[in-house]
Amino acid sequence: MRTKRIISAGRSLVAAAVMAAAAALGAPGAQAQAKSSVSIGVVNDFAGWNPYADSTAQMYMIWCQTYGCLGTFDTRTGDYEGILAERWEVSKDNPNEWTFYLKKGIKRHNDGKELTAEDVIHSLWRNKNDPRTAQANNTRPVTEAIAVDKYTVKFITSQPTAPLLAFLFDRLIITGKDLYKKYGQDVDRKAPWGYGPYQVKDIVVGQRMVLEKNEAWPGIKKENPDRLIFRRIKEDEARVTALFNGELQMAQFIPPHLVDRVKSAPGVTLKSTSPVEVMFLAMNPNFKPWDNKKVRQAVAYAINREAIVKAIFRGGAEVLHGPIGPGQYGYSPDVEPKYAYNPEKAKQLLKEAGYPDGVEIDFYTATNRYINDRQSSEAIVPMLQAVGFKVRFHTPEYSSHWPLVRKGKRPFYYQGRGSVIDPSAMLVQYFGTEGTPRIGYSNPKLDALLEAQEREFDSAKRQALLLEAFNIVQEEVPAFFLWRIQQHYGISNRIEFTPMATDRVYGLDILVKN
Amino acid sequence: MLAYVIRRVAGTIPVIILISLLVFMLVQAAPGDPADLLLSDEATAEDVADARARWGLDQPVWVQYWKFLTAALQGDLGTSFRYADPVLTMIAERLPATIELAVVSIIIAVVIAVPLGVWAGARPNSWIDNLGSLVGLFGISMPNFWFGIMLILVMSGILNLLPSSGRDTYGIAGDPITGFYLLDSVIKGNWRGLWDGLAHIAMPAIALGTNMMGILMRVTRSSVMEVMHEEYVTTARAKGVSERAVLWHHVVRNALVPIVTVVGLELGTLLSGSIIVETVFSWPGSGQLLISAITSRDYPLITGTVLTYTMAFVIINFTVDILYAAIDPRIRFDK
Numbered sequence: 051m052r053t054k055r056i057i058s059a060g061r062s063l064v065a066a067a068v069m070a071a072a073a074a075l076g077a078p079g080a081q082a083q084a085k086s087s088v089s090i091g092v093v094n095d096f097a098g099w100n101p102y103a104d105s106t107a108q109m110y111m112i113w114c115q116t117y118g119c120l121g122t123f124d125t126r127t128g129d130y131e132g133i134l135a136e137r138w139e140v141s142k143d144n145p146n147e148w149t150f151y152l153k154k155g156i157k158r159h160n161d162g163k164e165l166t167a168e169d170v171i172h173s174l175w176r177n178k179n180d181p182r183t184a185q186a187n188n189t190r191p192v193t194e195a196i197a198v199d200k201y202t203v204k205f206i207t208s209q210p211t212a213p214l215l216a217f218l219f220d221r222l223i224i225t226g227k228d229l230y231k232k233y234g235q236d237v238d239r240k241a242p243w244g245y246g247p248y249q250v251k252d253i254v255v256g257q258r259m260v261l262e263k264n265e266a267w268p269g270i271k272k273e274n275p276d277r278l279i280f281r282r283i284k285e286d287e288a289r290v291t292a293l294f295n296g297e298l299q300m301a302q303f304i305p306p307h308l309v310d311r312v313k314s315a316p317g318v319t320l321k322s323t324s325p326v327e328v329m330f331l332a333m334n335p336n337f338k339p340w341d342n343k344k345v346r347q348a349v350a351y352a353i354n355r356e357a358i359v360k361a362i363f364r365g366g367a368e369v370l371h372g373p374i375g376p377g378q379y380g381y382s383p384d385v386e387p388k389y390a391y392n393p394e395k396a397k398q399l400l401k402e403a404g405y406p407d408g409v410e411i412d413f414y415t416a417t418n419r420y421i422n423d424r425q426s427s428e429a430i431v432p433m434l435q436a437v438g439f440k441v442r443f444h445t446p447e448y449s450s451h452w453p454l455v456r457k458g459k460r461p462f463y464y465q466g467r468g469s470v471i472d473p474s475a476m477l478v479q480y481f482g483t484e485g486t487p488r489i490g491y492s493n494p495k496l497d498a499l500l501e502a503q504e505r506e507f508d509s510a511k512r513q514a515l516l517l518e519a520f521n522i523v524q525e526e527v528p529a530f531f532l533w534r535i536q537q538h539y540g541i542s543n544r545i546e547f548t549p550m551a552t553d554r555v556y557g558l559d560i561l562v563k564n
Numbered sequence: 565m566l567a568y569v570i571r572r573v574a575g576t577i578p579v580i581i582l583i584s585l586l587v588f589m590l591v592q593a594a595p596g597d598p599a600d601l602l603l604s605d606e607a608t609a610e611d612v613a614d615a616r617a618r619w620g621l622d623q624p625v626w627v628q629y630w631k632f633l634t635a636a637l638q639g640d641l642g643t644s645f646r647y648a649d650p651v652l653t654m655i656a657e658r659l660p661a662t663i664e665l666a667v668v669s670i671i672i673a674v675v676i677a678v679p680l681g682v683w684a685g686a687r688p689n690s691w692i693d694n695l696g697s698l699v700g701l702f703g704i705s706m707p708n709f710w711f712g713i714m715l716i717l718v719m720s721g722i723l724n725l726l727p728s729s730g731r732d733t734y735g736i737a738g739d740p741i742t743g744f745y746l747l748d749s750v751i752k753g754n755w756r757g758l759w760d761g762l763a764h765i766a767m768p769a770i771a772l773g774t775n776m777m778g779i780l781m782r783v784t785r786s787s788v789m790e791v792m793h794e795e796y797v798t799t800a801r802a803k804g805v806s807e808r809a810v811l812w813h814h815v816v817r818n819a820l821v822p823i824v825t826v827v828g829l830e831l832g833t834l835l836s837g838s839i840i841v842e843t844v845f846s847w848p849g850s851g852q853l854l855i856s857a858i859t860s861r862d863y864p865l866i867t868g869t870v871l872t873y874t875m876a877f878v879i880i881n882f883t884v885d886i887l888y889a890a891i892d893p894r895i896r897f898d899k
Contacts, residue, residue, distance in 0.1 A: 450595035
């Protein structure tokens with residue numbers, strides 16, 4: 051009898067321990083039963099509480115849904131949508147004058163103070179002048195802001211800028227003017243109160259960001275998670291494991307070699323985005339032999355992109371014909387030339403360029419920056435060699451490679467450009483004479499076209515100008531556009547979510563199933 | 565003894581200054597510019613120039629170093645480029661996590677390795693000795709990042725017993741008191757927090773401690789074997805002291821000096837190993853901080869963190885030296 055009792059006592063002890071363990075280890079939010087909580091595994095490090103200090107898609111996503119921004123680009127509908135702004139317009143008489151009408155009655159977290167035009171103007175000022183800002187380039191076209199009334203704000207640009215929304219939406223973070231006055235630079239830690247659908251609860255650098263639902267947000271659903279926990283798990287294996295065992299409900303950026311494991315795992319769905327990051331080979335004409343257009347074209351004909359997409363990316367990438375692809379603003383299937391794989395032609399072009407015996411080149415690919423960066427470049431090398439290039443292949447660390455690219459000191463490199471919704475900024479940045487020295491290409495005709503399309507507010511006319519610009523880039527090949535890589539998300543069947551090409555994970559887009 | 569301590573402390577000052585100079589120069593010499601790395605992809609040359617001026621990078625290196633040194637002597641290691649917080653505060657926030665991980669690793673290593681090593685050394689070529697050799701070999705040859713990933717795959721993935729990464733589950737810990745999560749939980753009587761902390765620290769501590777365990781086990785074994793042949797052991801046996809008492813009172817005490825040395829030396833390895841293990845397990849310690857500082861070329865943060873590690877090495881070596889005297893009365897530092 052006595053032994054039995056001891057055994058049963060022992061059993062219940064074990065049971066209690068197991069339960070405690072389950073509570074401690076299991077689903078986050080186990081202590082608050084009624085609250086739904088969704089944990090998301092992210093990759094990038096972040097600078098902390100200051101909403102102007104990071105310039106990454108990941109952090110724009112955090113700040114935009116907490117502090118709030120004027121609007122967002124929904125890659126699923128292909129259109130801009132207001133968040134804090136209800137609507138916006140460009141003046142018919144003055145293309146430098148943009149008016150944004152704020153939604154009325156947007157209340158701030160915690161103290162309920164209403165959002166006004168003054169806060170937007172303050173935010174523009176902070177974006178440009180915060181000692182830690184890394185985002186000032188987003189608002190460079192805007193030189194002045196005027197509060198027309200409590201809910202209306204005017205932005206004045208230095209020159210007509212048709213793609214202005216691509217700079218401001220998802221990126222200009224709106225913070226409270228009075229709070230900044232009260233707390234100064236400490237405001238982000240002491241009063242991280244914004245206007246968005248979620249509220250900043252906790253930020254631990256290198257570890258996690260915790261957001262809580264703002265019940266007062268108009269139209270917020272019961273099924274939207276009460277709490278979002280963004281956990282930084284850099285290691286791919288660890289992130290995927292955490293997804294499988296239920297610690298995470300979503301894992302961003304599953305690498306291609308783990309895709310099959312996620313697909314076959316129970317309770318988890320793999321979803322992929324149509325990509326907005328374009329990958330290309332940059333050829334700087336300030337270096338020999340890249341000063342010769344025929345050599346650049348030879349590269350374009352030498353590479354069998356279809357084979358690389360199939361073998362290296364396992365189909366998780368799309369071959370690009372021109373600087374952008376379907377779904378990105380201004381895409382046209384009529385772009386010319388398209389460069390089908392043709393090694394004979396490549397050899398011929400090299401010969402015509404004066405290199406009948408081939409030519410030595412240095413090829414740089416920074417590693418661990420883009421998906422399968424090293425592997426895809428390693429596949430490019432023999433293709434270039436087959437047509438006569440004698441390739442010295444270098445794989446520097448990104449931190450030492452990138453500054454040299456920025457200074458225009460790398461002749462030939464593999465590079466990506468993310469967040470290309472509207473191609474204008476990218477084209478100016480890489481190919482405009484006034485852009486960056488990264489490629490060092492200069493062509494007055496292209497410059498004129500790029501400027502004209504920026505000033506053109508008629509969408510059809512603007513797209514026609516863009517197509518002309520694309521054709522010049524294709525013909526001249528200062529960069530050869532290769533492919534767009536899909537991003538893969540692992541998503542628990544407990545939630546409903548469709549990832550966006552811009553990699554924004556907004557709590558409003560997540561529904562928790564019961 | 566006191567004179568020795570003073571001499572040792574005085575001796576470390578030039579070492580630390582020299583290291584600070586070395587780190588400062590090396591970091592600046594490394595390719596890669598923080599302004600290029602920290603500003604957005606769309607930043608212009610003008611933005612880059614602004615940032616460089618703000619961080620003082622537009623001044624000559626020796627001016628920068630002098631500013632750093634004079635500030636450092638007043639207890640200010642500068643402000644991080646990336647995080648804009650004082651470097652000292654950031655390290656103080658992160659160091660407890662690393663120390664906690666190291667301490668638990670050492671405990672795991674010592675608790676397994678020392679008894680196993682003593683036993684194996686006392687009974688060479690027995691089954692326990694063979695088992696010990698196997699454990700030792702495993703520990704020494706296992707790369708800790710690989711072992712860490714395997715632990716995650718098996719313990720969290722297949723068995724689903726332990727959380728895969730991180731230091732705690734959100735919402736359980738409460739406000740920190742000392743920054744040592746396990747200690748805080750005990751102080752507050754937060755048993756759920758303690759359990760949560762132990763569950764999170766188990767895998768990184770094992771991954772980090774395995775190497776030390778292997779080495780420690782081997783050193784203990786050979787040290788015990790050596791002492792077993794000393795004459796005083798034979799004497800003790802001849803007096804009729806039980807074998808057990810001989811082993812634990814006479815042999816182990818004398819075998820301790822090399823063991824303590826190895827623990828001390830290995831602590832250094834443990835600190836550098838923690839940089840990798842922290843990355844694998846997303847452990848928010850100073851090693852992870854150092855990695856992100858290096859990838860963003862955050863000069864003040866790199867210098868500050870490396871200096872902290874240097875200090876740690878110096879202090880550990882010093883402590884080990886002092887411990888010798890405590891363990892072995894024959895060792896004296898006077899004169």
